Amino acid sequence: MPRAHKHRRKVPVTAPTAPSDHTPHPSGSSNRPQATRTTIRRFHVLIKRQAQLQQIIQGGKKDAQSATAELARVEQEMEDLGGLAAYQRMSTIGQGKDRGGGSEKVLISWLREMDLHQSVKKAEQRLRLLEVGALKPDNYASCQSWVDVTPIDLHAQHPDILEQDFLLMDPDGHREKWDVISLSLVLNFPPNPKDRGQMLRLAHTMLRPDGLLFIALPLPCILNSRYMTPEHFDGLMQSIGFEQVHTRWKEGGKMAYWLYRRKPQPASTTYHDHLLYEKKTVFRQGNRNNFVILL
Numbered sequence: 001m002p003r004a005h006k007h008r009r010k011v012p013v014t015a016p017t018a019p020s021d022h023t024p025h026p027s028g029s030s031n032r033p034q035a036t037r038t039t040i041r042r043f044h045v046l047i048k049r050q051a052q053l054q055q056i057i058q059g060g061k062k063d064a065q066s067a068t069a070e071l072a073r074v075e076q077e078m079e080d081l082g083g084l085a086a087y088q089r090m091s092t093i094g095q096g097k098d099r100g101g102g103s104e105k106v107l108i109s110w111l112r113e114m115d116l117h118q119s120v121k122k123a124e125q126r127l128r129l130l131e132v133g134a135l136k137p138d139n140y141a142s143c144q145s146w147v148d149v150t151p152i153d154l155h156a157q158h159p160d161i162l163e164q165d166f167l168l169m170d171p172d173g174h175r176e177k178w179d180v181i182s183l184s185l186v187l188n189f190p191p192n193p194k195d196r197g198q199m200l201r202l203a204h205t206m207l208r209p210d211g212l213l214f215i216a217l218p219l220p221c222i223l224n225s226r227y228m229t230p231e232h233f234d235g236l237m238q239s240i241g242f243e244q245v246h247t248r249w250k251e252g253g254k255m256a257y258w259l260y261r262r263k264p265q266p267a268s269t270t271y272h273d274h275l276l277y278e279k280k281t282v283f284r285q286g287n288r289n290n291f292v293i294l295l
């Protein structure tokens, strides 16, 4: 069990990488690992607050006026930090080869272990991989003979990346279309826990039977959250219709990875099962983060 740091301020779960690049930051601050982590965390706080305020404003309640003023301040701060482009740039630094490369290495090694690179070549049909949250268009260049990747992102940073919100993809148009979907450091991006659950359900709809879902999350999302444990996460995945193939994380590490296989959705789940994943359950007390996925 990780130690709780008594005097540390609670911060949302953020990107776990520790960039070592010293390129100047757009806001003028340095890009040292600590500064970068702090900025990425601040972005996560601001993105979450932005969503809350937008909801208040849409609701048209009496506090909508003060929410509008606060929203302007929040959005100004995001702009001062360099906007979402700066956030993505910092995340790209974390993906750098100097720090062992991005999560795609883990996925590729698992796919190879399953001999998919051989069987796909024999079948002469490459694996259709949907890479959600792609910062670079060429993450899978090393296996282009057997992987046909479609990189998408909310804010595409390259012409070869499709600018597309995964949550707005048409489930009917994409039903059972994909062999593999990657959600690497994406599930922790939407501020609304139900949107995270919706991402997983959508992935289930869009994967072909026995298709594979790759997930990467900062380790504190499951090891230091008030509402999540590895077992709870796995139960939630099973309730959607996913079977765990691989998982990789270690105490004291920064990242957690999973590979799930799409199975038929369980025919019936009890009322209790539903409640378990639709509402927050407190698993840990004390100084924890609030990361949660809800169905």
Ligand SMILES: C[S@@+](CC[C@H](N)C(=O)[O-])C[C@H]1O[C@@H](n2cnc3c(N)ncnc32)[C@H](O)[C@@H]1O
Binding pocket: 015, 088, 091, 095, 102, 103, 132, 133, 134, 135, 152, 153, 154, 155, 164, 165, 166, 167, 184, 185, 186, 189, 190, 216
């Ligand atoms: C922290 S970066 C992770 C990048 C990379 N996949 C990695 O593992 O390092 C998260 C990216 O996911 C993108 N993203 C978040 N929600 C998304 C959505 N609903 N649809 C498409 N992209 C999304 C963000 O724009 C951002 O570029």
